[in-house]
Every structure is written in structure tokens, then in C-alpha cells.
Amino acid sequence: MRLPQILTIFRKELVETLRDRRTLLMMIGLPMLVYPLMAMGLSRLMESNVAATRARRSVVATWGAAPAELVEAMKATDAHLEVTAWLGAPDEVRRSIEAGEAAPAAAVAHGAATAHPTKGEQENPTLAAARTLLTSRRADAVLVSWPGLDQALARDDLGTVTLYFDALRGDSRTARDRLADVLSTYRTTLLTRREQARQLPAGFTDALKVLRRDVAPPARVVNHAMGSALPFILLTLSLLGSFYAAIDMTAGEKERGTMQTLMVAPLRSSEIVMGKVLAVSVVGLVAVAANTASLSLTITRILPAGEVSIPPVSIVLAGLMLVPITMTTSPVFLAVAVFARDFKDGQNFLTPVFMAIAMPAGLAILPTVELNAWTAFVPVVNIALLVKAVFSGEVRAELVFLVLLSSALFAMLAIMLAAHVFGREQIMLGGKESARSVLGLERRAGGVPTPAVALTTFALAMVLAFYASLLVEARGVVTTLLVVQYGFFLLPALVVVFGLGYSARETLLLRLPSWQHLLAAVVIGATGWIAIVGVFMRVAPPPESLVKGLEQMLTLGDPSLPLWVVLLGVAVTPAICEELFFRGVMLSGLRRLGLWPAVLISSLLFGFAHASIYRMLPTLALGLMLAALAWRSGSILPSMIVHAMNNGLIVWVVRHPSSAGMLGVSETSTLPPLSVTVAATLLCAAGVGLAWKAPGRAPQ
Amino acid sequence: MSTLLARHLMKRFPGVAAVDDVSLEVNAGEVVGLLGPNGAGKTTTLRMLAGILTPDAGGVEVCGIDLQADPLGAKQRLGFLSGDTQLYRRLTPVEVLRYFGQLYGMGGTPLEARIERLVRELEMGAFATRACGTLSSGQKQRANVARAFLHDPELLILDEPTNGLDVISGKFIVEAIRREKAAGRAVLFSTHIMGEAEYLCDRIYLLHQGRIVDSGPLADLLERSGQANLTDAFLHHAGRVSGAA
Incomplete structure (x- = not known):
């Protein structure tokens, strides 16, 4: 991609947009009117209600x-x-x-x-x-x-x-x-x-006078209420700014017949997309700025003093949080709107997308939905929750990092999607092409999925798993675990392979491994977990809350359950479901990127899926060993064995603390001693070495 | 070396072979016509030659550069204009020219001088700084011609450039094409107006149902068809091929 060309397109799109009254109205006019009117209307209504x-x-x-x-x-x-x-x-x-x-x-x-x-x-x-x-x-x-x-x-x-x-x-x-x-x-x-x-002293009968005093500063109580609804309003109004700009730069350009002119110029489709993405994003950001400015003015100038006090810095911070989401929604808007042939069509295409983006932001209004390591990876919801946290003054740096990281990933995926769609000449020239064929989702005979299919499957599975877990969370640890494992790892893997007609054998690595790889799997399974626990708990000790949460997960929330039930739920189920998803669809889908990118990216995704910054590194390490094993053996079985042994042995130790003593773990510390850690690490490394050297059927 | 060389171009759309084994060449200082009835595949052929559509088979070379292998290098050397090409409504012709000039890697004083010259030559002074949305069809097409000529391309591909224009505006475009030919550029253009083709073309390709049915200088075409003018020769070929099919 060449920067001068991108900037030329960016400048031109911006100039054209700024000369369009409709976009200007949506971008600046609307927010300037909405907040003061809403505030005045609301406070009048409340005043008259209270007075009445x-x-x-x-x-x-x-x-x-x-x-x-x-x-x-x-x-x-x-x-x-x-x-x-x-x-x-x-x-x-x-x-x-x-x-x-x-x-x-x-x-x-x-x-x-x-x-x-x-x-x-x-x-x-x-x-x-x-x-x-x-x-x-x-x-x-x-x-x-x-x-x-x-x-x-x-x-x-x-x-x-x-x-x-x-x-x-x-x-x-x-x-x-x-x-x-x-x-x-x-x-x-x-x-x-x-x-x-009875001539008793005053207060004799009352004995104890209880004074109840609410310590929450009045501002924070109001901020919490405002913070719940504001992300939704800020987000939707900001999106509205880029909504029309995106249609104008795609469907509008096709309707006016200028798209062909642009395609004749010596430009790559990625350059056209980047120029337009930047322009739509800037329009979106101007809308964000207009919204935040109007909101702060409304709060400081129009609302009666003391009613709401959100420090301007919070509003500016919230505005900044909307930057990454604008960078994600802009390419999505462009990629969808370019399917439309004219402006009206574009509105029809984009309205459902707009709703799909705005609705999750509405979720953030619910008081029970809060920003955590898991919600930080749900697009839109994460930003809305972060804005909510900013308004109520409860932001944690770790979560900000996760939100920004996931937002950057989603923005990148969205830009890749837009560049891909813009590369389809039939669509650009106003012809018809189904979204299925554009996204490469037609049924095919055999082969393995493309990286795009694999990454899209991951993103969709994660987002859907989030919404599903909201629904089943109340039904307990076991239900949530089963729903997530079978519904959002196993099912998507099977749907992708059989629904799109890929080769199950090639994609899910359904082959028998060599005996050397089986041996390596047993060695890694037996020692890997000690090495990982021993190393990472020394390097980055996890907080107590995480350890407790993990222990609850490992006992399925009920220490009285029979061991075989727990092993089935915590060891065997993830070994089947997660392996078929991550070492099957993900690793095979990424295969054409080459050995190391495929192993690294699939392991990173494996780490992300166990969303916690403390679990991320250990899971990544485990993922790397599992992916390397699957790649070298050409079979899913060894990685399933390692995964089941890894989880199963940890369950065993949690349930039988005495057995931990055999590893030299004392009652006061859950950390394996250095000598055991070193020995386990060496053995594990030997297992990996064996897996690497052994003759296998590495995928072609 | 030919300025434009196309070999065995094929393009299928669902259920129809829009272009079927078309080969052609255009040399410097030559105006070549691509003639055919509606639906003959002219626009699809020209779009493939301009790098807007990818052929299913066959190849295109512009000034010796393979269009598939180096699309940016090839596009840099060609100018494309069609009768239905539009301009950005909220920009002025000068702004449009400046925009495309920068996309073609031009800039600074040379670009401004080039724009100034085109505005003068194409008599655009009266409307060069008005928004394109307010211009007449003839004015828009002149601005479009300026856009296609802007980067001084060695090859011009013009798809019915006088489509929908009145006689005066059409004549203006035709004369501009003649000037480009005189300047040594290769021009490939399609038209429905036989008079234009007779007046401008050194050679002609007759396209029918996606295939080239005859080609050569005007005189040869007339001789082979036994007709007195290009319109009759065109009808003769169209009828013969339809009859044979």
C-alpha cells in the first residue's frame, strides 16, 4: 500500500463529504441538538413530576x-x-x-x-x-x-x-x-x-439509635445511572455520523458511476479501501467529538448545578474509547454498503448492520453486565462497557489493554474484509455477486478452510458464546461449560467442515498417529502442566480471585461430584471440543500461512479464548505444544491426549491435595518446587523434541 | 512493439460467453475502432483491456507490460473514458483533475501546468471551477476527456465517448481524439455512430456475439463485404453471423 495514494483518496473523500449537507447534519447538527433538548426535556419532566x-x-x-x-x-x-x-x-x-x-x-x-x-x-x-x-x-x-x-x-x-x-x-x-x-x-x-x-432516662427504651448514611457521593450515583445509558446514546449517534458517509462513498459512488473511473486509476483495492476507511473514520470521529462536546456543554451549562457531575476528563476519555470502535465499524459499513447499487439500497443494507451494532451497546445498560476479561473480547459490548466504567470511575488498566487489543484485532479483520470485498470487480461495477461467494463460503469438495474462514469462525463463535453464556450462566458451571464446549467449539467446527464441504480428514486431522507421537503425547501430558504451572506462577503469580475461580471450574462448582463426572466435564470434553476447534479448524485453516504463523496464531486464539491476562500466557504455552504436536503428527489424537491429561491431572491434584505432596508441593504453597519444575520442564522438552523428530504425516 | 496487444481474451458471465477469443492490437499513432451491435461484448472487451475486469483466459499487454502481472504499471500508461463515466458532483473539474493527477503520481507545478493547459485546450475555462453536479452533459464529458488525457497516456481506450452528446459536443470530442492521434498516441474506441468511425479510424474490428467477425482498414472491410459504406458492411456481417448461427 502506498501512503500518498491513500492520503489523496482520504482528502478527496473528506472534502466531498464536508460538502454534503446530509452528512454534516448527521455528524454535527444532530448531536448539537439532541443532548440539550434531551436534558432540558428530561429535567423539566422530572421537575414537574416531582413538583406535582x-x-x-x-x-x-x-x-x-x-x-x-x-x-x-x-x-x-x-x-x-x-x-x-x-x-x-x-x-x-x-x-x-x-x-x-x-x-x-x-x-x-x-x-x-x-x-x-x-x-x-x-x-x-x-x-x-x-x-x-x-x-x-x-x-x-x-x-x-x-x-x-x-x-x-x-x-x-x-x-x-x-x-x-x-x-x-x-x-x-x-x-x-x-x-x-x-x-x-x-x-x-x-x-x-x-x-x-417511669422516670427513665431519655433513650432508655430505644437503647440504640441507628444512623444510616449513604456514603456514595451523589455524583457517582448519578454517574452510574448516566454511565449506563450514555454509552448507548454516544455510540449510536456517533455511528450515525459515519453511516451516511459510508453509503455515500460506496453505493453513492456506484450510483453516480464514478466507481469505474476510480478502478481505471493505477490503484490497489486495499489503497482505495484504506483511503475510504480513514475518511469514514474521521467523519465518525468528528461525530464523536461533536457528541462529546455537546454532552459536556449540556452537563456543565444546561443542567442545574449539582444534578450531574461528570468531570470533562471522563467525557473526553469516553470519546477516546470510541476511536477504536469507529475504526472497526467504518470498514464494516463500507464492506456492506458496497454491495448496494444505489444510495437507497445502501440504507436498506446498512440499517440492519447498524442495529446489530447498536443493540449490543444497549446490553451495557443492564447493571449486571460488567467489563471483565471475557466481555473485553465481545465487539461493541466491550467499548460500551468500558465507557460505562469510565463514567462510574471504575476502570482497570488490565481491562483497558484487553479491550484495545481485541478492538485492534476486530478493526484489522474488518479492514481485511472490506479490502476483500473491494477487490471483487463484479460488485464494484454494479453487478451481482452473492455474499456467500464473496466471503468464500460456497460449498467445496474437499480441501481445508482458508485463513479468512478460520478467523471468521473464531470471531463468530466467541461472540455468540458470549451471548449464550449470558443466557445460561444462571444455570450453573456445568451447563455453561457444556453449552460453550459443545455449542461453540464442537458445533462450529463440524458446521464449517461438513456445512462447507471441506475434507473432515484433512481439516480435523482424523488419522492415526505414529507410536512415537503417542509416546511424546503421554510424556508432554504428564509433565507439561507441572512445567507450565511451575514457570508461570513464578513469573506472573495470578490473583487469588482467579485461582479460586479456576478451582471452582476444576471441581465443576461441586466438590461432592464423582471424579469421573468431573473428568468427563473438565478433561475429556475440552480435549475433544477444543482440540477439534483449535487444532482442527483453526490450525488447518491457517495452514497456508506456513508452519510458524499457523502454530502461533492458532495458539494465540486458544489463549484469547481463555480470556484472562493471567491465563493467557500459560494457555498460549500449552497451545504452542498442542499445535506443534498436531502439525508434526498430522493427527488430532496426540493433542487430545495431552489436553485431557493436562486438565485431568490438575483436577486430580485439586481434589487430592495429598497427591500434590508427592510433587513436593507444601500445604502453604501451591507452587511446585524449583527442582520439580526444572525436571518436568526438561522431560516436557524431551517430549516435544521426540514429537518434532519422529516420522509423521505433517500436513501438505 | 504494439502499444496494445490482446491475445485470446475470454470472459464468461453466468449463462453467456460475453467475449469469446478476442485478439487485437493497436499501434502508436493509430485510431482503431471496435464496432458491434448492442450486446456484442464491446464494453466487456474494453473493460478487460483497461484492467477493470479480469479475463477468464487470455492476456493483455500495454506498452509491453503484462496487465495481469503488473496492473498498476499498465494502468499508468492508459487513459480510459466511457460515455457513461460520471464525475464527483460536489467537486469542480479542476479538483477532479487534481485528484486523479495525484492518484497517477503527478503533483506540484507540473500537474497544475498540465491542468491549466487541458482547461485551455478543451475550452473548459467557463466551468472549470463550478461543481460538476451543475454542469451540462457536454461540459461533463469535456472534463472527463481531460481526466482521461491528464497523465499523458500512450494508449487511450474510449468506450462510446460521444454517447448522448449533441452534434457540437460530439464533434468537439472527435477532434480531440484526432489531435491525440496526431500526437502519436494509440487510440482504441467503440462507437455506434458509423460516420465517426469512417472519419476517425485507420483500422476497424467488427465484433458480434463476443467474437471478431472481420477486421482491417475500412477499404478492405467494404471490399470483403461488397458494400458501399460501413453501415451496410456492418449490417451485412451482423446478418451473416446471425444467419449462420
């Missing part, structure tokens, strides 16, 4: 004989209550209360004594009547004074009242709070009176 609720007096129905003093207090002006006796009480309820037959019902689940005072009670006529009244909205709360209340208070005994409210209704919650205030004051009055009557 405050101004309105809460309607309270009192059932039963409330003490006169309490009724007086409720009727005081500053209580904001409108009290009506027996409002909405059905005859039989009133009769049973007046006759002294009614009594407070037991609370749900627990005994009345331990139940939370605001929890529901067992179904009874009074509750049903109160519910009917509150649902009809004729009253905001019902206060039931149970028979004998006055007498109990007179005896200095315990009196009971029940406050019925509807937590789903704002008016009812307000009524509850106002009533609770009045009741609390009344209670204090009663206690003080009892203390004075």
Missing part, C-alpha cells in the same frame, strides 16, 4: 379505631395527608374489625416475629380489600388500626398497625413515606411519655 407529587396530598384510608392523637398528627397541614375513615372498606372487613375479630395476618414465609416489616403477608380479606382499593387508585395508602390498639397503648403494651401501600405506584410510595414519618414521630412521643412516667 409534592403538591398533591396523599389520600389515606384509616380502617379501625386509630388513636385520636395519631389522627390529629395525620391531619396536620405539613403531613400532606388527606385522611378518610373507612374509605373503601368492604362491609365484612369493617364488621370484623369493629367486632374485634380481625387480627394482623402472618407474614409470608417466615414467622411474624422474624419477618421483614415491609414484606407481604399471607392472603386474607383485609389485604385483598386494601389491594383492591389501592389498585383502583381511590387511596394511596391504607392504615389499619387493629382491635385493641387504644387499650394496648393505654396499658403501655405493644400496639400494632398495618400500613398497606403499592410499591409500584409513585403516589403510593410517597404516601407510605409521609405516613411512616407521622407514625415514627407518634411512636417517639409514646416512648418519651413512657420513659417520663
Whole structure:
């Protein structure tokens, strides 16, 4: 690729775009309007809502004989209550209360004594009547004074009242709070009176005064709320800026017939793509800048002081986070829009893509979805979560690194995709070509997948596995493990091979290995894990939380499970599923890049899939040995044996700490001693050497 | 050495052989016509010669450079123009010329001087700094001619360059082609207008259903077909081939 040509295309596209009013409006006009309007509208709405609720007096129905003093207090002006006796009480309820037959019902689940005072009670006529009244909205709360209340208070005994409210209704919650205030004051009055009557010191009956104080700075609470929704808004509005620019530079250019002119010029398709990607990205970034500027101005100038305080530096940081995603979405937009023949067609093509990108950003609004080593690899979601973390001030450098790394990978893949599509002359000249044929996904007879097919399979499997794990996570470790292993490693491997007609034997290496490779596999399987644990725990000790998480994974979250179940789940299943995926489809797909690139890239992906920066290096090391073994033997079996032994032996040690003693691991440290580590490393290296030298059927 | 040499070009689209074993050559200082009815394969042939479409079989050399092996080097030496070529609506002709000049590796004072000269020669002064979207068809095509001639290519491939133009604008383009020929450039062009072909062409290839059915100087074509003018000779060939098929 030649830089001057790329820059020439970039400059020209930018000039043309800046002369297009439609793109300018989407890029700068919209954000400048949306945030202030949204903020003003929202704060007006909230103000008027709050004011209306405050101004309105809460309607309270009192059932039963409330003490006169309490009724007086409720009727005081500053209580904001409108009290009506027996409002909405059905005859039989009133009769049973007046006759002294009614009594407070037991609370749900627990005994009345331990139940939370605001929890529901067992179904009874009074509750049903109160519910009917509150649902009809004729009253905001019902206060039931149970028979004998006055007498109990007179005896200095315990009196009971029940406050019925509807937590789903704002008016009812307000009524509850106002009533609770009045009741609390009344209670204090009663206690003080009892203390004075018995000449007890003030506070004798209360014994302990609990002061609850929320320490969260008001700004952070608001930031968290804002931070949840803002990534979504920022992202979609920023994407909208590049949306029209991408269509204009592809479908628009085809519609105007200028694409052919460009194709006559001495340019590579990659240069055309890079020039356009840069231009669309800059448009997207200007949109990001316009959005962040408008947002910070809105927060500092328009919203009332103190309502929201997001430091400008957070907004700028969030804006910076959108840079990598713009670099990913721009080529994707270009690659899709270039299939369209005209501008209108382009909008039809790109709208679903836009939605597919915007929806995951919406996921970030969910409070349970947080940035971790796993979500850091899900495109779009990772950036949205990172922006959320920036707004609530909870960013971790390790995760920022992972997000940037994965974003760079996705951007690279997207640019490769766009360059590939731009190289298809039929599409560029306005002819038709199916996406299947462009992406090289037609059925073929035999052979192995291309690197593009392998990498796309990996990216798709990872992203889908993320969404699936969100769904099954609640069902426990075992379900999640089985779904991920069989659904997102084994199934994609089989779908790619059989669905696209590749040779299963060549791709999945379904051959018998030589006895030397089997021997090497057993040696590496027996010693590799000690070498890896011994070396990496010395070099980069993992945090306690990761060790605990791993131990839970290795016992399938239930130490009482029979050993064979655990071995089946943790050792055999990954050995089959992950090997067919990584040493099968991935390694074979990357084969045409040559031995070392194929081994290295497939092992890196193997490491990424075990998303944690601490697990990455050990997994990468294991992956390198597995890939080299599979390559040299031409068979999947040796790597399956190593993988199963590796996981299985670790499970054994976790379940039988005494056996770890044989390796010299003490109770206080999980680290194998240096001598054992060195011996294991040497043996493992001998195994690798044997695998390398042994006569095999290395793939052609 | 021929400026343009094409050997046994083949191009199939689903269900049809658009170009079937076409070989041709064009030398410096020569205007060669590629004539044929609609759907004969003229545009597909010219696109393959200009490096926009990849032939299924056969090869193309531009000034001795293999188009497949070194597409950038070959494209650098050719200028392409078609009747339906458009310009960037929001750029002015001068900006379009500057853009393509830079893509062809030109720049600085030589590029500006070249643009100035083309604007003068092609009488574009009145509209050279107006947005292309506001220009008439004739004005646009003149700007397009300037774009195709800009990098001083040794070979010009022109696909129905006067398509849709009025007589005056068409004549203007035809004269520009003659000037390029006089300057020693090789020109291959296709047209529906037989008068243009008779006036301009040193040699003619007649294309029908993707195959070359006759070729040679105008006089030879007329003699072989026994017709008095190119239109009748063209009809004669079209009828004969259709009849034979």
C-alpha cells in the first residue's frame, strides 16, 4: 500500500463529504441538538413530576379505631395527608374489625416475629380489600388500626398497625413515606411519655439509635445511572455520523458511476479501501467529538448545578474509547454498503448492520453486565462497557489493554474484509455477486478452510458464546461449560467442515498417529502442566480471585461430584471440543500461512479464548505444544491426549491435595518446587523434541 | 512493439460467453475502432483491456507490460473514458483533475501546468471551477476527456465517448481524439455512430456475439463485404453471423 495514494483518496473523500449537507447534519447538527433538548426535556419532566407529587396530598384510608392523637398528627397541614375513615372498606372487613375479630395476618414465609416489616403477608380479606382499593387508585395508602390498639397503648403494651401501600405506584410510595414519618414521630412521643412516667432516662427504651448514611457521593450515583445509558446514546449517534458517509462513498459512488473511473486509476483495492476507511473514520470521529462536546456543554451549562457531575476528563476519555470502535465499524459499513447499487439500497443494507451494532451497546445498560476479561473480547459490548466504567470511575488498566487489543484485532479483520470485498470487480461495477461467494463460503469438495474462514469462525463463535453464556450462566458451571464446549467449539467446527464441504480428514486431522507421537503425547501430558504451572506462577503469580475461580471450574462448582463426572466435564470434553476447534479448524485453516504463523496464531486464539491476562500466557504455552504436536503428527489424537491429561491431572491434584505432596508441593504453597519444575520442564522438552523428530504425516 | 496487444481474451458471465477469443492490437499513432451491435461484448472487451475486469483466459499487454502481472504499471500508461463515466458532483473539474493527477503520481507545478493547459485546450475555462453536479452533459464529458488525457497516456481506450452528446459536443470530442492521434498516441474506441468511425479510424474490428467477425482498414472491410459504406458492411456481417448461427 502506498501512503500518498491513500492520503489523496482520504482528502478527496473528506472534502466531498464536508460538502454534503446530509452528512454534516448527521455528524454535527444532530448531536448539537439532541443532548440539550434531551436534558432540558428530561429535567423539566422530572421537575414537574416531582413538583406535582409534592403538591398533591396523599389520600389515606384509616380502617379501625386509630388513636385520636395519631389522627390529629395525620391531619396536620405539613403531613400532606388527606385522611378518610373507612374509605373503601368492604362491609365484612369493617364488621370484623369493629367486632374485634380481625387480627394482623402472618407474614409470608417466615414467622411474624422474624419477618421483614415491609414484606407481604399471607392472603386474607383485609389485604385483598386494601389491594383492591389501592389498585383502583381511590387511596394511596391504607392504615389499619387493629382491635385493641387504644387499650394496648393505654396499658403501655405493644400496639400494632398495618400500613398497606403499592410499591409500584409513585403516589403510593410517597404516601407510605409521609405516613411512616407521622407514625415514627407518634411512636417517639409514646416512648418519651413512657420513659417520663417511669422516670427513665431519655433513650432508655430505644437503647440504640441507628444512623444510616449513604456514603456514595451523589455524583457517582448519578454517574452510574448516566454511565449506563450514555454509552448507548454516544455510540449510536456517533455511528450515525459515519453511516451516511459510508453509503455515500460506496453505493453513492456506484450510483453516480464514478466507481469505474476510480478502478481505471493505477490503484490497489486495499489503497482505495484504506483511503475510504480513514475518511469514514474521521467523519465518525468528528461525530464523536461533536457528541462529546455537546454532552459536556449540556452537563456543565444546561443542567442545574449539582444534578450531574461528570468531570470533562471522563467525557473526553469516553470519546477516546470510541476511536477504536469507529475504526472497526467504518470498514464494516463500507464492506456492506458496497454491495448496494444505489444510495437507497445502501440504507436498506446498512440499517440492519447498524442495529446489530447498536443493540449490543444497549446490553451495557443492564447493571449486571460488567467489563471483565471475557466481555473485553465481545465487539461493541466491550467499548460500551468500558465507557460505562469510565463514567462510574471504575476502570482497570488490565481491562483497558484487553479491550484495545481485541478492538485492534476486530478493526484489522474488518479492514481485511472490506479490502476483500473491494477487490471483487463484479460488485464494484454494479453487478451481482452473492455474499456467500464473496466471503468464500460456497460449498467445496474437499480441501481445508482458508485463513479468512478460520478467523471468521473464531470471531463468530466467541461472540455468540458470549451471548449464550449470558443466557445460561444462571444455570450453573456445568451447563455453561457444556453449552460453550459443545455449542461453540464442537458445533462450529463440524458446521464449517461438513456445512462447507471441506475434507473432515484433512481439516480435523482424523488419522492415526505414529507410536512415537503417542509416546511424546503421554510424556508432554504428564509433565507439561507441572512445567507450565511451575514457570508461570513464578513469573506472573495470578490473583487469588482467579485461582479460586479456576478451582471452582476444576471441581465443576461441586466438590461432592464423582471424579469421573468431573473428568468427563473438565478433561475429556475440552480435549475433544477444543482440540477439534483449535487444532482442527483453526490450525488447518491457517495452514497456508506456513508452519510458524499457523502454530502461533492458532495458539494465540486458544489463549484469547481463555480470556484472562493471567491465563493467557500459560494457555498460549500449552497451545504452542498442542499445535506443534498436531502439525508434526498430522493427527488430532496426540493433542487430545495431552489436553485431557493436562486438565485431568490438575483436577486430580485439586481434589487430592495429598497427591500434590508427592510433587513436593507444601500445604502453604501451591507452587511446585524449583527442582520439580526444572525436571518436568526438561522431560516436557524431551517430549516435544521426540514429537518434532519422529516420522509423521505433517500436513501438505 | 504494439502499444496494445490482446491475445485470446475470454470472459464468461453466468449463462453467456460475453467475449469469446478476442485478439487485437493497436499501434502508436493509430485510431482503431471496435464496432458491434448492442450486446456484442464491446464494453466487456474494453473493460478487460483497461484492467477493470479480469479475463477468464487470455492476456493483455500495454506498452509491453503484462496487465495481469503488473496492473498498476499498465494502468499508468492508459487513459480510459466511457460515455457513461460520471464525475464527483460536489467537486469542480479542476479538483477532479487534481485528484486523479495525484492518484497517477503527478503533483506540484507540473500537474497544475498540465491542468491549466487541458482547461485551455478543451475550452473548459467557463466551468472549470463550478461543481460538476451543475454542469451540462457536454461540459461533463469535456472534463472527463481531460481526466482521461491528464497523465499523458500512450494508449487511450474510449468506450462510446460521444454517447448522448449533441452534434457540437460530439464533434468537439472527435477532434480531440484526432489531435491525440496526431500526437502519436494509440487510440482504441467503440462507437455506434458509423460516420465517426469512417472519419476517425485507420483500422476497424467488427465484433458480434463476443467474437471478431472481420477486421482491417475500412477499404478492405467494404471490399470483403461488397458494400458501399460501413453501415451496410456492418449490417451485412451482423446478418451473416446471425444467419449462420
